[in-house]
Amino acid sequence: MTLWRHFTWPAWRDHPGRVLLAILAVTLGVALAFGVHLLNGAALAEFARAARGVNGQPDLVLRARSGPLTDADLVELLERPAVAAANPVLEAVALWPGQAGPDGRALSIRLVGLDPLALLASAAGARPLAPELVPQVEGGTAEALAARTVHLNGAARARLPAGATTLRLRLPQPGSGAPRDVELQVGGRIAAGSTPLGVLDIADAQLLFGRLGSLDRIDIQLAPGIDAAAFTASLPPRWRAEPPADEGARLSDLTRAYRVNLGLLALMALFTGSFLVYAVLSLATAQRLPQWALVGVLGVSARMRWRLILIEGLVIGSLGTVLGLALGVGLAAGALKLLGSDLGLHAAGGSSADLLFAQPLLMPAVVYAGLGLAAALVASLAPALTVRRIAPALVLKGLGLPAGRTLPAWAGLGLLALGAALAWVPPLWGDTPVAAYLAMLCLLAGGLALVPALVRGMTALLERLPAGPLLLLARERSRDQATEARRSLAGVLVALALAVAMTVMIGSFRESLTRWLDQALPADLYVRAALRGADGLPAPLQPAVLDALGRLPEIARSAPQRTARLRLRPEAEPVALTARQLDTGGLPLVERWTGAAAADTLAVWVNEAARDRDGLVPGRVFTAELVDGDRRLRLQVRGVWRDYSRQSSALWMDLADYRRASGDTGTSELALWLAPGRSLDAARAAVRRVAGDDVEMAAAGELRTLSLQIFDRSFAITVWLQAVALAVGLFGVIASQSAQALARRREFGLLRHLGLSRRELLRLLGLEAGLQAGAGALAGLALGLGLSLVLVYVVNPQSFHWTMDLHLPLARLAALVGLAFAAAVGASLLAGRRALGPDAVRAVREDA
Template identity: 30%
Template sequence: MPSFVSSPIWRVAFALLTKSTLRHWGQAKGSYLLIIAIVALGVGSLNGIRQASRAATANFGLFNEAISGRSDFLIEAPAGPIRETQLPGLAPLSRQPDWHLLPVIEGPFTQVSADGEPQRLLRLIGLDLVAVANLPTFIDREFAFGQAESRWNDWVGAAPRVWISSSLAADSGLKVGDSLRGAVGGRMHELEVAGMLGDADNPVPEDLLIADLPAAQAILTRVGEIDRIEAVVNDRAARQSPARMAEIEDRVRALLPEGLVFRAAAERIAERADMTAAFRLNLTILSLIAILVGAYLILQALDTAVVRRRAELATLKSLGVGQRALFLTLMLESLLIGTLGSILGLGVGVLLASGAVHLLADTVNALYFATSVEAIRMSGVDIATGLAVGIGFSLFAGLLPARDAMFTPPAQILSRGDWSPGFVWLRRPWTGLALVGAGLLCLLLPPLPLAGGARLPLGGFLAAGCGIIGAALLSGQTLVWIARACQRVAVGAATKLALSRLADGSSRHRLAVAGLVVAVAMVTGMVQMVGSFRVSIERWFDVRFQAELYVSERTAGGASAVNGIAPEVLQAVTTGPAVTFADTLYISPVGAPSGRTYLGGVDLGAWSGRVAQIWIKDPGALAPAADAQPAFISETFARRFDLMEGGKITLATPTGSRDVTPIGIYADYGNEFGSAVIAAEVWKQWIQADRAINTSLYLQPGTDANVVRDALRLRFPGLEIRNAQELRTLALGIFEQTFRVTSALNGIGLTVAIVGLALGLFSLFAESAGTWATLRRIGFPAKSFALTAGVEGAGIALAAWLSGTFVGLCLGWLLIYVINVQSFGWTLVWHLPVGAFLGLGASLVVFGFLAGALTGAWHRRGLS
């Protein structure tokens, strides 16, 4: 045991902890369980968000891992797919028995019900089902595609047969030999179910479809193409040795033919992780804010406990227990609360994650890439983070009450009357002003570039944090001003008494206001951002989407759940008699100087004219650079690659590096990585593909769009065809989906703050016991007690709402003009939902009044 533990202070603190603190816990189990639960909720929220976002984004692309095991290396083309004709060049690499090479192709397959409605998005993976049998994991898991080797060719080849997961089979009622119907690229397919994979011991993702490579290529109409070649090291023990893996990597690189690139699998995972880095970081920051507000609640709760034990603390002081011993005792109590709450929070985190993961996966699906949910896992880092955050925040929250306790005067002094700790620093404005000043300075910081091309607006976030806390510390003065102003017009003894107490601006009143200001500011700021986003998107829709019908591949949704419309299908759709013009978009990811971006192919002439856009820079406003392909670029693209005033950029395409130069900048809220569009014919040459992602149909004047829509739907069941209203509804639905988590966190933060207000009022009134007793002796009516307390509560809420709204407006400006621009590179229309703000204020004031009145009445009863 460390020597300090036997020192007198520690000895006394432990004695007090065991004989006094824990016995108080036993007497007020409910209160302490609540405090522990608050810590658990805070830790659970943080860990839950982390685990959920990890599980939602972890299982992307390498879906076949369940079958083939974890891949160690990847071989890819620098851009676009690998051609099958490149495979013989890999034969020398393939001959080495130290690893296995597995060509893989994958694509989305939308399962469709009997009446043609999309049911779910599945991932079709094409593997060499013969070669995969060499893989150690495959052998270990005792998978089998066929029944007997002598008939091996029965289950390989180009015939459309697939193996599905046992869970999908159970869910869809499919058995071997049944037909799985679905759409790819606008065409309908019937696939034969050749077998089931996976069981309870060896689960495979539910949405996984496995086919032999030639079969998958045929279904995806990508004959001759391969997405990547995965390399699995044969000796699994070698994976644990970095030196061995480095040696293997060197050998692979040495044998790799021209035209292919080597990538460690971890890089790909990191690249995918980078794509969602900003998204996940935003979520983490939001959950940290939730914890901060939770810490405030813990502070209030612990302080209430100190107030309750004031007399005991005074006795201890009079018996000679020192300040440091009391401080240490209270901090040990915080430590215990933090530890128990954190341990409980780890379990809560798993529960919350399980609930949130599908929500997040939907968001990732909608915004980034197709992902399949992996099981929620708690790693050592999660445990350490949860404990550190929970204990850390509990200790932080316990500091003030511990200080409060250590300054409690001895019993001889306390018995003289009401006493409250000074919290002198709350009355001094310098701390708040300094924080606000620091926040303004932080605005000067440039955004932090993240791997993958995203950017973190670090200065913006720091400015927001400093500003909120600084303003919260200054908000107590608002309370005093409001109270003094109202005092002039107040009538009635109860109201005057309440206003006089508010105008006095005690430290406890200021603390109660400060806590609520943080939550109000956060909510107000977020509501503005979400509202502004919505308004901006609606405006964009109104301008941009003028066509009558919108045609895309039939899919259950998702950013990369697209294979493209088959060319012959596109031809048939766009040359219908009712169609005057089709605005067709081709798109492909390409490599950019940092990370990736998107290159599109369109009718540039039409984009300059009949197809409306919101132009940030009109076509022709920018002088094109020489020897580069002219392009329209999105605002995000322009900001990300510093092309707002024109210039040139080199992109990596399947046919090599290509230069593009902007001749106009348009608004686009579609993706945060930006896009550039060039002439469609050039795009086809560069990308060596000819599948469009969508087309917008402009119809003959007077044509009934819905009639044309219905006819097209009948003729092309593999296509999704929507009119303008339907598309708008869909897009806004995705928008709502992406902000669901934000709304949830807003709700948590506000709830926690309101409960904190109630606890704060409780402490406030508890410390005024002497005053209440006196009032009672002089005949102050019970109803007046409630009214006084209610007015105090309402006053605190009003002051917090006013201050918080002001801060929130500043935060909104920050979010829209700094954080959003730096993170995503797009300009939003600032929208102030005044009605929502007023509603929030009214609700808070009403709640503050009710909380105060009830607390006051409770105290009044206690005096009887």
């Protein structure tokens, strides 16, 4: 502590800016990583909480293996002694005319029919079925069971006009029946749901939904001591009972890849921040090198000097970590407040702060604190080893820093080969490309190890030029100090490589998305029903509307499309099936089956997620079940198509094949092409006159613009992290070059005594910096392109099941490389101007 008080603290006090920047680098890295973790955890926690409120917490959920359940099933189930309580459930999605959602379209409200008496009975027990769905009414049970009465949650009540006691909704009808408007009395309140939700008595719901005697599911609470597995085994074959789906876990699985990639991008700032800590401590070490040598002569051991540098790194890391954890909580809270609608965080029962602190915080805080401390300590190792290896007597004579150690070139080549090999390893834990990220780390380490060899190679090229005094000095200095080039350029090389990689990946993704949109949206205008079924799929358009749209003079032709659900395996979750006229636009295929068509099969095309997750490779024959039509289809995969609209499995089928096989002649969506000379606005107005408010419309250009806006917004944080990392890396170059220049003051003084002018010395520094910066820029560009190949061809397909075509944005890449080169050369010249002052000459005189 004595050395710290009398030696380190005065140096920090005289140069607070450098120390604050190092602390800021750790703070920013920890804050971004911790904040992203908290934000993801809060979103998952709120989604799970909302799902539990709506779906309840039963022991088992009973469904029919095909078709709906009936009231008779409920009666039979209640006769079983093992059943303590059973709640029948029927759901629908209604249109709320006059109300607009966040996207400007007509607002939908989810309606749930259930048995309030069953909920009230279970609420008296230790494990209530769905306590947040129990209507809170003043009139007791009679009001809860009142006919044509809907009990609303807070999100729905917030949209009611002041003093309104009735609610008019538009309900879809089974099959292709015309939707009808119903007027309901507004009853009590319910606590569940963060989006508009209403609860009705089950008998009333069956009547209003046009599904008399039908049930979607029955939530079961078993009697104490009953084993769920044994009870399930005793059920008739026509029933299917399973534990309630863990919606939080399901969302966690679906978003794992996105969350992991976003978390690693946030850690990029911490990774590059460690180079800034290294640069600051290196600069401080170079400036205090004579003092370090003096205390060494006075008896301070090399071990003590090494320990003191590590303590400096630990103090920087500790301060940055504490501030980073606090800032991370603030960033997450601000994001929840500003972006809550995007995350679905509008629960009436709690605030955004509640969501943050409702999740485990201690262990994540310890983990990210450990990462921050580790980054600072690792960054301080090199300066600490430098101080430990100095020969105090030689340093006092002005001979500068000791020669650095470096990995041999073969080790760098080995790391590059290892990185290339790891890129071929399949993902772990589902869709997490752990090996791919290790491959990127090996490529970075290998590139850093090869920088000295690259500098020596570029220096060797200068031997062919006429050797003047300055060129000779620059060549020899660059050859002898190639290791120092690796140290000084480490930060900008890593930051430049990551920036190049992310720029290429984002550019490739955006270009591929643009081309995909051109293929996926061949028509001018798209129309679909505003009403939704209970499964969330669009309701069929009315035949009268379809007929009227086909006769409009503004429309040249149309192409119908049907969206349905398909179950690939028994008990599996349904996947999306789109039936469309496949000759209306080119399919964005990435694989095609060229073999013979199997007998008695229908052709289907699957997306990449279905190929990777469900094994639906081209040529495979399989049997699947239509969920809504209760029919089994024998299908053959004829190709794999690129699908940027989802990460889950999805299939395409020709519309004619689907209608013959299913008997379903409905149309969910309609693609329209304008007649020659007709404007889009005129076509919109004509469609609205025919269909009214029961349809939603979107032009192909609007869908393209919206998709690209969502893409740019999704990658905005990535671009910002690139800028932070690059800025940190550039400052690291400035600090490192300053350290080298200050350590060479006596060398510069000696050269001045030998006759070189100040301008000639600056030219010498420019030549040296040009060699080193050129090597760093080339290495960063090459490494970045290598990393981009891993991101484009490995990380994205493994994480999201999206392939893309490589696209090089040459202008942006040239700007990045030019910026890194200019910053490195400029930093060296600025540091040299300071080191070439009068102190350099006086340093030589004092040494003499």
